Amino acid sequence: MQDTHISLAHGNGGRYMRELIEELFAKYLANPDLDVEADAASITVENNELLFTTDGFTVQPLEFPGGNIGSLAVHGTTNDLAVSGATPKYLSLNAFIEEGTEVALLERIIKSMAEAAAEIDVKIVAGDTKVLRRGEGGGVYLATTGIGIRNGHLLSMKNIHDGDAILVSGPVGDHGIAVMLAREEFGLHGEILSDAASVLNLTRAAHEFPGLRFMRDPTRGGLATVCTELNRATGMGVRLIETDIPVRDPVHAVCDMLGYDPLYLACEGRVVAIINPESADTLLQTWRNIKGGEESAIIGHISTATRQVIIETEIGGERILEELEDDPLPRIC
Amino acid sequence: MQDTHISLAHGNGGRYMRELIEELFAKYLANPDLDVEADAASITVENNELLFTTDGFTVQPLEFPGGNIGSLAVHGTTNDLAVSGATPKYLSLNAFIEEGTEVALLERIIKSMAEAAAEIDVKIVAGDTKVLRRGEGGGVYLATTGIGIRNGHLLSMKNIHDGDAILVSGPVGDHGIAVMLAREEFGLHGEILSDAASVLNLTRAAHEFPGLRFMRDPTRGGLATVCTELNRATGMGVRLIETDIPVRDPVHAVCDMLGYDPLYLACEGRVVAIINPESADTLLQTWRNIKGGEESAIIGHISTATRQVIIETEIGGERILEELEDDPLPRIC
Numbered sequence: 001m002q003d004t005h006i007s008l009a010h011g012n013g014g015r016y017m018r019e020l021i022e023e024l025f026a027k028y029l030a031n032p033d034l035d036v037e038a039d040a041a042s043i044t045v046e047n048n049e050l051l052f053t054t055d056g057f058t059v060q061p062l063e064f065p066g067g068n069i070g071s072l073a074v075h076g077t078t079n080d081l082a083v084s085g086a087t088p089k090y091l092s093l094n095a096f097i098e099e100g101t102e103v104a105l106l107e108r109i110i111k112s113m114a115e116a117a118a119e120i121d122v123k124i125v126a127g128d129t130k131v132l133r134r135g136e137g138g139g140v141y142l143a144t145t146g147i148g149i150r151n152g153h154l155l156s157m158k159n160i161h162d163g164d165a166i167l168v169s170g171p172v173g174d175h176g177i178a179v180m181l182a183r184e185e186f187g188l189h190g191e192i193l194s195d196a197a198s199v200l201n202l203t204r205a206a207h208e209f210p211g212l213r214f215m216r217d218p219t220r221g222g223l224a225t226v227c228t229e230l231n232r233a234t235g236m237g238v239r240l241i242e243t244d245i246p247v248r249d250p251v252h253a254v255c256d257m258l259g260y261d262p263l264y265l266a267c268e269g270r271v272v273a274i275i276n277p278e279s280a281d282t283l284l285q286t287w288r289n290i291k292g293g294e295e296s297a298i299i300g301h302i303s304t305a306t307r308q309v310i311i312e313t314e315i316g317g318e319r320i321l322e323e324l325e326d327d328p329l330p331r332i333c
Numbered sequence: 334m335q336d337t338h339i340s341l342a343h344g345n346g347g348r349y350m351r352e353l354i355e356e357l358f359a360k361y362l363a364n365p366d367l368d369v370e371a372d373a374a375s376i377t378v379e380n381n382e383l384l385f386t387t388d389g390f391t392v393q394p395l396e397f398p399g400g401n402i403g404s405l406a407v408h409g410t411t412n413d414l415a416v417s418g419a420t421p422k423y424l425s426l427n428a429f430i431e432e433g434t435e436v437a438l439l440e441r442i443i444k445s446m447a448e449a450a451a452e453i454d455v456k457i458v459a460g461d462t463k464v465l466r467r468g469e470g471g472g473v474y475l476a477t478t479g480i481g482i483r484n485g486h487l488l489s490m491k492n493i494h495d496g497d498a499i500l501v502s503g504p505v506g507d508h509g510i511a512v513m514l515a516r517e518e519f520g521l522h523g524e525i526l527s528d529a530a531s532v533l534n535l536t537r538a539a540h541e542f543p544g545l546r547f548m549r550d551p552t553r554g555g556l557a558t559v560c561t562e563l564n565r566a567t568g569m570g571v572r573l574i575e576t577d578i579p580v581r582d583p584v585h586a587v588c589d590m591l592g593y594d595p596l597y598l599a600c601e602g603r604v605v606a607i608i609n610p611e612s613a614d615t616l617l618q619t620w621r622n623i624k625g626g627e628e629s630a631i632i633g634h635i636s637t638a639t640r641q642v643i644i645e646t647e648i649g650g651e652r653i654l655e656e657l658e659d660d661p662l663p664r665i666c
Contacts, residue, residue, distance in 0.1 A: 050378060
C-alpha cells in the first residue's frame with residue numbers, strides 16, 4: 001500500500017480497507033485456511049473436544065524489549081490454550097487501529113504475529129480491522145481468539161489436593177518491568193527483556209505427568225494472583241517460600257526503587273503448575289531441560305493447614321498475599 | 334458491584350476486575366460452558382466441520398434506536414456464520430472499556446448481548462475485559478468471535494453462474510441512518526430503527542435450496558460493496574434494478590439531504606443471496622413469509638455481458654457502482 005499512515009478510510013469496508021488487508025495482513029498471515037474474502041473460515045478439527053479462549057491486548061508502548069503487541073497477542077492467547085491442556089490450532093484476530101498509526105509499525109506488529117504463530121504451527125484464519133478516530137484509541141488494540149484441540153485429560157482446579165507442589169517455569173516479573181522500562185517514565189533504563197514466549201513445549205511436557213493437576217500462566221496480576229485465585233477457588237491455603245521464587249536482580253532492583261512487589265507483576269511466558277508432590281522433582285528436571293524452562297523452581301505447596309496465601313519471607317517471617325486491589329502498572333498486556 | 338463508573342482498577346486482574354466480571358458479565362451471560370475462572374472454555378462440537386469468524390465493534394453512539402453495541406456484536410458475528418451456511422453455537426467476547434464508562438450503560442449492553450444470544454441459542458463461553466485510560470477509547474469497543482457448525486453444502490462465490498438472481502431480504506440502509514440520526518449531528522431527528530437482528534431464520538430457509546450459490550450480509554459498505562466484491566471475485570458483472578431495491582422513504586430523504594447513497598450504507602439484519610434463476614421466486618416467497626424477510630425483493634442478476642456493477646436507474650439510465658473510497662459514516666458498526 002502507498003500510504004505511510006492509517007486513515008479513517010482504511011476502516012470503511014471499501015478499497016483502502018481491502019488494500020490494507022491484502023497488502024499488509026494477508027501478506028504475512030496468508031495460509032490455505034485464511035480467505036480474506038469470506039465471512040467465516042471453514043476449518044476441520046481432528047476431534048470434537050475443543051478449547052476456546054480469547055484475550056484483549058492494550059500494551060503500551062506497542063513495542064518493547066523482547067516483543068511487541070503482535071507477538072504478545074499470539075503468545076498470550078495460545079498460552080491460555082496450552083496451560084489448559086490443549087494444542088493451539090487456529091486464531092482469529094481483531095485489530096482496532098488508531099487513525100494516524102504508522103503503517104511501518106503496523107507491519108512490524110503483523111510480521112511478529114506471523115512469526116509467533118508459525119513457531120507453534122498455529123494458523124490465523126479469521127480477522128477483522130476497525131479504524132478508530134485519532135485520540136480514540138491508544139495506537140493499536142488487538143483481540144485474539146484461539147481454538148485448540150484438547151490433549152488427554154482435562155485439567156481443573158478441582159483436581160488439586162492438600163500437599164500438592166507448586167512450580168513456576170522461570171523468573172517472574174520480567175515482562176512487567178520490561179514494558180515499564182520501555183515507557184521511559186521514571187528516567188529508568190535497563191536491560192530486562194520481556195519473557196513473552198510460547199509455553200507450549202513446557203505445558204506439553206507437563207501434561208505427560210498423570211499427577212499434573214492444573215496449570216496457569218501468570219499474566220495480569222502475576223504469580224500472586226494465580227495463588228489468590230487458587231485459594232479462592234479451592235478453599236485451600238497456599239504456602240510459598242520467598243527465597244525459592246526466581247526473580248532477576250534487576251527486577252528486584254526496580255521493584256525496590258518503585259515500591260512494586262514482583263509477585264504481582266505480569267509474566268507472558270511462564271507457567272505455574274500444580275502437581276502431586278511425588279512428581280514435582282521429575283517435572284522440575286524435565287522443565288529445566290526445555291528451552292525457556294531452565295530456571296524453573298519448586299516454590300511452595302498447597303496446604304489445608306491455612307486458608308490464606310502465605311509467603312515465608314527471606315528473614316524467616318510470614319506475610320499474607322492479598323488479592324490485588326491497586327493497579328501497579330496499567331496497559332501491561 | 335458498588336461503583337457507578339468504571340475505573341482503571343477494574344482492568345488490573347485483581348479484586349475489582351473479578352467483581353466486574355462476576356457481578357456484571359457473568360450475571361447475564363452465565364451458562365454451563367462459561368467458567369469465568371478458567372483460561373479456556375472446554376466445548377464439544379457435534380461434527381468436525383466448523384466455521385469460525387470474528388468482528389470488532391466501535392459503533393458510536395453505543396445505544397441507538399433498535400439496538401446497542403452489545404446486541405449488534407452478537408448479531409453481526411452470528412450473522413457472518415449464518416450467511417456462510419452455519420448454525421452459530423459459541424461466542425467469545427472481548428470488551429475494551431474506557432475508564433469513566435457508566436456501569437449502568439455497560440449493564441444494558443451486556444444484557445442486550447445476553448438476550449440476542451439467547452434468541453438464537455448461542456452461548457458466550459469465553460471472555461476478556463481490558464480497561465482503557467480515559468480518552469484512549471470511545472467508551473466501549475467489543476470484539477466477538479464465533480464458532481458455528483456447518484450445515485450441508487459449502488457456499489462459495491465460486492458457485493456463482495451467469496444469470497443467477499440476486500435477492501435482498503429487506504430495505505437497505507436502515508442501520509446506517511438510524512445510527513447517524515442517533516448522533517444528532519445535523520439537527521436531524523427521525524423514526525428510523527436499525528435493522529440489526531439475527532438473519533438465521535432467513536439463511537436456514539435459503540440453505541434448503543440446492544440452487545443457492547452464496548450469501549452475504551451487507552454491513553460496512555452496504556449492498557454496493559457486496560456487489561463490487563462479487564464482481565471482483567468472480568470477474569462477472571452485476572446488474573441491479575434501482576426501483577426494485579427496497580429503501581425506506583425516510584432513508585431516501587436523509588440520503589438526499591446529506592448526499593449519501595443508500596446502497597453504500599450499512600445494514601445489520603439483511604441478507605443478500607445469489608441463487609439459480611429458476612429458484613429465485615420460490616426463495617422470495619419463502620423469505621416473505623419469515624419474520625424480518627417480509628420486504629424481500631429480487632433486485633438484479635449476475636451477467637457476463639458486462640464486467641462491472643451496473644445499476645439501471647429509475648429514469649431509465651445506467652450508472653456504474655464503484656468500490657467505496659470515501660467513508661460516508663465512520664463508526665457505524
